[in-house]
Amino acid sequence: MRRARAFLAALALGLLAATAGQAHEVRPAYLEIHQDAPERFVVTWKQPIMGDVAIRLEPRLSNDWLNRPPAEDFISPAYRIRTWRIAKANPQALAGQTLRVDGLERTITDVLVSVRLVDGRAFDTILKADAPTVRLSLARRAGLAVAAYFRLGVEHILTGVDHLMFVLGLLLLVGIGWRLVKAITAFTVAHSLTLAASAVGLARVPSAVVEALVALSIVFVASELMNARRGQGGITARWPWLIAFAFGLLHGFAFAGALAEVGLPRDAVPAALFLFNVGVEAGQLLFVAGAILTILALRPLRLRLSVRLDRLGQALAPYAIGSFAAFWFIERAAAAFA
Template sequence: MNLRPWLGAGLMLLACLAGGAARAHEVMPASLEVNETTTGTFAVRWRIPAQQGVAPRIQPRFPDDCTALAAPHIEFLPGARLAEWTLSCNRALRDGAVIAFEGQELTLIDVLVRIAYADGTHYTAITHPQQPMVTPAPPSQSAPGVPAYARLGVEHILGGVDHLLFVACLVLLVPGWWPLLRTITAFTLAHSLTLALSTLGVVQLPTRAVEASIALSILYCAATLARNGMQAGARSGPAWRMAFVFGLLHGFGFAGALAQIGLPQDDIPAALLMFNVGVEIGQLLFVALLLAAIALLRRLRSAWPRWLAAMPVYAIGGVAACWWWQRAISIFQ
């Protein structure tokens, strides 16, 4: 009995059931921007990721000497909730002031905190669920905090399941170290190019259409693997060309995530570079772990049925198909 068709149908059904609840970017960071307009008066911008209009119950808590001058103005954006208000602080968020985030410890969400003082100094930090608070350093000791974007890049790529599935397909498609290096490099160059162009406002594409196209790129790669077998790149032509073309799409996806995080207006190029460096570090780490896992499985392959090797391919294809369907429908909503 040929189990392959039944295996494929079953895995696609399970993937669709799981994909209905799962998202490719579950762990997007929130961001808190605090800009001192006059001494002791701050414009606050609090942006938190939202799924289907529902945002996690996280709220920034400022020191007791800070008072809101008006009720927050709340706006719902694609994939985020934005609140803006004006804050007055007697000690101007200095002298050991603590900003805490209530409810963050119950989530998986990090918060990027940026404070710009009226004297031109800046403070940037990232809070985590394990330590949901920051203590801004005195202005003389604060730094632009651009390296924090490298960590955000690593976290984004490792939390972006769709990008990782595409990279996994590339690893399975391409035989040999040199062809794989060339393919991954082409993917890196392509998404770095469109990430920069989109972030700098040179080229803009609709976010929902980009996300649907990214899902379609994963589905195409999975279909190629299912049709031609593992390491199909040996027979289906240079994979680096496909990686470059689809990498252009994935770069727009990275840019959409970076737009939600926000960039420091006084140092956009450096923050963009560090975010991209973080993405590449995370990508290389994932490739290394995946290659190690494949090497281990090859040593144990005599103990596994042959049809079992098709499971990852059908699972990737099923998840990608569900993502594409969900994202395509969202374009018209």
Template sequence: MKWLVALLIALVAATPLVADDLRPGYMEWTETAPGEWRLAWKQPLNQPPVGEPPLPVLPEVCQFAGDPTVGAGVGALVGSAEVTCTAPIEGQAIGMAGMLGQADMLVRIAPLKSEIRTLRLTAAQPSAVLEVEAPAGNVWRTYFVLGVEHILAGWDHLLFVIALVLLVRGWKRVVAAATAFTVAHSITLAGASLGLVGLPARPVEAIIALSIVFLAWEVLRAQRGEEGMTQRLPWVVAFLFGLVHGFGFAGALNEIGLPEGEVVAALLAFNIGVEAGQLLVVALVLLLLEAVRRIAHGALAPAVRVASYGIGITGAYWLVERVVG
């Protein structure tokens, strides 16, 4: 069926040329004395704002103590301010102005005499009420959702996984390769997030792009009947590149930050969210390939070939951008 072929091509080839579209912002409230707060925030932006930069929306019982400081960072606005509140901020709304599109922001509130809370703001819901009592599983839920959203919006990671599914034959081998990729990036994600290991972001992002180009080339070789390294040892290749991808995941998580006292829970929840999103994509691609194989078998090879070219071209673009740009 032509629509199945078109869907396969659209899924794996018509991807955006911007990787890691989800660049979550953060806002941190730290109470330094009763009723006195230090506020810091980072809001990713694709282009400089027109007019005055957006500021956090304070609870009704709070006001800025002096003028906030806002400066331009790399693709983001970074701000800080001192805030005074005449009453507890529990039960009050906290928000962020100027959130557009798929903007996402994690808010961390650290009071002096109660436990740390987290809120999540989006463009659709740019404000949220800080509950009087922290809901059970708040950190787990928040970081799980962030993990799912990161993998689903991080096209560089997704294209690697999709190319792996296109290349490896047999669902058992696909599962083995995906598991190796999962184990590898879980190791470096944990190590980098906890400060045990680290690599500079730029070479990491370049190697991630290179891994996509490599797998796309391996898929095209397989289309010509040539057996490449990934076909012979898919779990080894997936594991090695997975180690590098883990540093990419850690970079995104480090931008968000981990809540003090619940680092392990947040790290596990984020990682589980990443895996849940990844497994969802693997399952969808496998189902789509099987549907094309059953309904329009003759169109499967051309569709995979076109998709591989799309993946390779996209990865090459990112590679040049990350090395030169």
């Protein structure tokens, strides 16, 4: 168990060092093409911003629709939103066209793409840094691109350092066993509930407030790690499932906000959130399984750490997790009040 905790402590430090400061600055951009009449289209581009800072991204269509100035261009608290209104367009003007987002290859941002035509045909996909171009295929009827939203959920959790830090903090506290299973299950049930509540509009919490509270939850887990190291078992050590459930509710609102703020098609939001939630859970289990399998693989090698190094790793991990989480909390709280 000592070696397992030492490994998890090292994993925490490595994960933080490799991705320090990123947290969830991987919010997706969103491009929607909606045909609201036989010869009329509306193109909406939503790009995440932080204050006055925005990554330089430019959507391009091979039919030159987006080369003209937008009809609307404004800044919301979290996004820059541009709208093009295309009148007297050929109803087949989109079929086979190429969509590209210039600058995407230099980012870690994804772009959700949604196309809806009046005859029921639709197209959904995700553009990524290594694949910033797509050919619009409009053969299928309206519905969700299951793989697209599932994949986004997986990637959202695996690139969400703050959420992974919370899960890793639970691992450090309870170790490998049934207590971990109960804690992860409680976390899953909780964030699924708030995702569902958000999907049907029963609950709404400002995203900036949620992100600040998520960071605060990690600070709490870090403080519990320090108490456990001193031999003072806190509430998380005694009832990890209870804390996992309570903070899982917050994390669920954060997961929902990652899609809800983007502005998914109205008829697709509940199903998209469900698929996204399944992807989040798959990514979370992949992360936990990866950590556990690595520990089990190291055991036959009889990897030996000195007592001093073991203690150093266990001491540094809660300080590192708590420091980064405190920074995120201050940054996000300032943004919420702003």
